[in-house]
Amino acid sequence: MAWLEGSEGSEGSEGSEGSEGSEGSEGSEGSEGSEGSGRFRGASPSALITHRDGIVGPFNPVGTTWPSAALGVSTSTNLDRWDPRIRRFVFVSELLSSLAFSLDATLNGVLWHGNITGGPARTTTWSPLVTITSPTTAILTQQLTYLIGYADLRGDRAREITAQMAVPYGFWASVLPLYRTRHRRTYELIQLVVRLAKYAEMNFKNAFAVLRPHELSPQVQPMIPTPNHGSFPSGHATEVFAVARVLFELVTPAGAPAAATIQLRELLMRQAARIAINRTVAGMHYPVDSMAGQALGLAVAEYFIARCQLPAATANLPSVSFNGAAYPGNQDFAGGEIYNAATGAYITPAFYTRGANVAVPGSAVLNWLWNEAFLEW
Numbered sequence: 001m002a003w004l005e006g007s008e009g010s011e012g013s014e015g016s017e018g019s020e021g022s023e024g025s026e027g028s029e030g031s032e033g034s035e036g037s038g039r040f041r042g043a044s045p046s047a048l049i050t051h052r053d054g055i056v057g058p059f060n061p062v063g064t065t066w067p068s069a070a071l072g073v074s075t076s077t078n079l080d081r082w083d084p085r086i087r088r089f090v091f092v093s094e095l096l097s098s099l100a101f102s103l104d105a106t107l108n109g110v111l112w113h114g115n116i117t118g119g120p121a122r123t124t125t126w127s128p129l130v131t132i133t134s135p136t137t138a139i140l141t142q143q144l145t146y147l148i149g150y151a152d153l154r155g156d157r158a159r160e161i162t163a164q165m166a167v168p169y170g171f172w173a174s175v176l177p178l179y180r181t182r183h184r185r186t187y188e189l190i191q192l193v194v195r196l197a198k199y200a201e202m203n204f205k206n207a208f209a210v211l212r213p214h215e216l217s218p219q220v221q222p223m224i225p226t227p228n229h230g231s232f233p234s235g236h237a238t239e240v241f242a243v244a245r246v247l248f249e250l251v252t253p254a255g256a257p258a259a260a261t262i263q264l265r266e267l268l269m270r271q272a273a274r275i276a277i278n279r280t281v282a283g284m285h286y287p288v289d290s291m292a293g294q295a296l297g298l299a300v301a302e303y304f305i306a307r308c309q310l311p312a313a314t315a316n317l318p319s320v321s322f323n324g325a326a327y328p329g330n331q332d333f334a335g336g337e338i339y340n341a342a343t344g345a346y347i348t349p350a351f352y353t354r355g356a357n358v359a360v361p362g363s364a365v366l367n368w369l370w371n372e373a374f375l376e377w
Helices: 002-017 021-032 045-055 084-096 137-163 169-175 184-208 235-251 258-281 287-307 364-375
Strands: 099-103 109-117 123-133 314-323 352-361
Touching (some): 084 287, 123 184, 123 352, 137 287, 184 287, 235 258, 235 287, 235 364, 258 287, 287 314
Parallel strands (some): 123 314
16 A cells, blocks of 8 residues: 555656646655565565564563553554555545535535434435536636736746745745654644645536636736636635635634734635636636635634534534626636625625535544644644
């Protein structure tokens, strides 16, 4: 299994597809080779064989001086013993076990949450969490005007745009004092949020198959390689808004100073908006892609935060709808159209609504990771 897990580093070769590339860094974990070889780094198997033969002596089962009693059965209390790669399988399974995607009768894309109840004879009740409607070709054609105009900023923003082809850890660390050595669980949490956002966005992208801007006009001429998947919604926007919202919640405890709370939320949201807009500057996305990505990303973040509660807690999350077909073709994206970063309140223009509540329970497994990350701050 370690070889397979280590091979996830090959995802890094997809770097041209944007933030997916940085997931290749996860492959560095695979350098440990087989699972458990981290304990023996620097010693070859043949050296260990002869070494053991020279010192072990006759077998004498007298036990150990360190604790070696059975650990007990639990979904969460043993998590700190495992390699992050192993935990990741558990976390992803926990998140995706209650999510599903489908197209409804009118070809809207729907991300569903399943509420599982009962004992051995389990029952799942599905509720729409996010519903998205694709924009029309006429709207996209009108939006091309923004791409042509934003192209004037390419010279100024080229370095940012290139750096943001990978997951922008360095940009988040410029706002927060985020260190890989000090915040290992926080990085684990961020990677999980990005992964959840990807599962959500790619289902919508696949279903809608919206043409990229350069497929509608040869004058767009993107400045970086264009990912080979649909344009709508923007994956970058989905991921950065999801992470921004989760990071804010993680590092802002109840009772934090009001002025500092507002400043941090505004900075994280401005940063997310700038990263999303940079993708339009680069020729990758229409403004409507970023607006839909923000809507999806914030919904993913709320869902993730709710799942990170204790199992006894249940959050009531509004179902979210984004109607790309109702999006004005002359509407740009700035980041404040559906979310007020100063107050943390949502805004509902005609193309964005928040509807009936969906009950989302917490998870012991995910609550463990959240608490571990929280303690790092």
